[in-house]
Amino acid sequence: MKSFLSSTLSLLVILGAVGVCTADANLAIISPPDRSVVESRLISIVVRQGSTAIDDLTLTVNKRKPLLRKKSPDRSVICSSGIALTPGENRIRVVGRKGGKDVTTRDIKVFYSTELAGLSPPADFGSYAFHSDRHDEPCRPCHRMDFKGTDDSPRTPADSLCYTCHRSIITTYRFAHGPSAVWSCTACHTLRAKEGEGSSLKGDETSCTICHEDSINLWKSMKHQHGPTAAGKCITCHNPHASDQANFLRLETVDLCASCHEEILSRPHVVSTRLGGHPLHISPDPFKPTKDFTCASCHNPHAGESPVFLTNYKSTMTGLSDFCRTCHLF
Template identity: 35%
Template sequence: MRRNRLAVFLLFGLLFATGGRADQDAVEIVTPQDETIYDDAFASLVVKTPPGKIKRLEIETGEGKLYIYKSSPKTGYYCKSVKLKLGDNNITVTAYTDDNKTIMKSVELFYRSEVYEGADEAPYKFRKHFFHNDKNEKLCSKCHNMKPDFQKAPKRTIKAKGALTADVQVLENPQDSHCYACHEPLTSRKNGHAPSVNFMCTICHNGKAGANNLLDEGQSKYLQPDPIAPRCFKCHERVEEIMKHNRSDHGPTKLGRCNKCHNPHSSPNEFFLRKPIWKLCTTCHAEKASGKHVINAFVFSRNKGGHPTRGRPDPSRPGRELVCSSCHNPHGSKGPFLLRTTGSTPFKVCKRCHKK
């Protein structure tokens, strides 16, 4: 009798355990994979659930934001672009079933940026994982057209300005792009990069690798080469031509790593920089972060030890504040020290503001 009771108890426990496992397996975070590195602030999340069986779904992001869905899609798939904070992020999905069960799943992601201390290098366990492979696209193609449509879609022409050398053709209605539904948040910040905000995605994401990411070759049809400069120069030929004649070069631009300083999608900062200009420059040039710079024997005594680098109006650009790029060209210069001058005499740049 005691043996029979033990057998029943073990059988019940086994059924309970496997039933719980089955419930857990009913909800799956299809993408992103756990321990994935991101180089921008948004991740596309796809959650698979039993069709029509979920009465409520909650997604809590690394920024602490909570998204709530009170209905279950017929397909059973929930898709959401979630915002990440710099560094480590834990994305938690909680599903409440019709039979009052709760199922939780989570993934850990790392938003990396070279210009932010603590987020400049991901922990060893994290890796780059690419979404656009045949398996994922086959899954998504049930609801989404996964083919980029830039070549066939109606276009209009925007006139070249700034660093652009030639007029550029862009989509007449960027929101009609097949990429828009999932990747629109990438363009949501104040200052946008023309290819990104016009969803000319394949201009940069050409599926090819560069010297710095050869190991990623073939992992995604929308890979972009690193260094990225050759792709940038397709539009910015004027900058390329200027750089050919530099006497002094800036490290990131010399190495073709335009995206170290610029976010190629969008940014809250001017020129879609990853930080405001002064903060960006002093990330690498910390010795200049005192706000005083240059030789102190030739500046007014009120500066008490050096020429200011911020907190003053810029005489050479009325209406703007003095910053590092007031005197230095971050793309390089024909003069010394990246100064906005030509020839070997650095003091010529002073005349931009000090006429006498």
């Protein structure tokens, strides 16, 4: 009786395993899930090849040129990092190939959400936190996914536990921010247990204070604060990791400001001359040749002594023309 039960059980186990195999027989995109909302411009795509015999696959984002990925002979999955998205909805197509012919196709949609683009995802898209028990489970056989108590200062970037999967968020850009440049990722990302979510590696928006306390205190001491800075939303304008813009700005200064103050570009600003308004962007700045002349040449993006946070504005100034004279001779 006992042996019958155990053999029935093992038969069930085998059947169960077969059941799983059948369901998995086809090519599947295991990360990211279809219709998920991501906050990274650069994501990873992980494909399980199933039992479908393929030689390689192509990965296509929107209408871009397809990327070719070779299959590893000893691996059931094909992992790719640094896949760039466009703000808003992106279509991702994976095509498995055999002997140069397309044999199987998978399509998913992901939504890249960024505050500055001001787009919201369609209702049938769901938010996605990869670093949670629910999503990182399939990676555990091959990748270390538990980062509790790990070293915050790796000797080389490759020693960081984040490097394999996230190197492109640093290496793709011209300038990398202090702690990110040395892969001290856990200075701002710590594992936090959240109800029903297992562990989370979400970035801490308030972490800027730890290292930039002096600047933040200086801005707080000024008479007028700029909306997003006062709200502590530093990462709306600054990428905490890296960027192609100086000061790790998410967009070039004029585009950054215009993403919230569009109207400034639509009418003459400051002065109204035959030629229009005051110049808003000159590269390089005729007065400071190492920088560009932009909105930030006149407005401090954080705070100031005047209601519009004019740079170098002193409360002793008797009118706007004193401010103009910080650059002009008239």
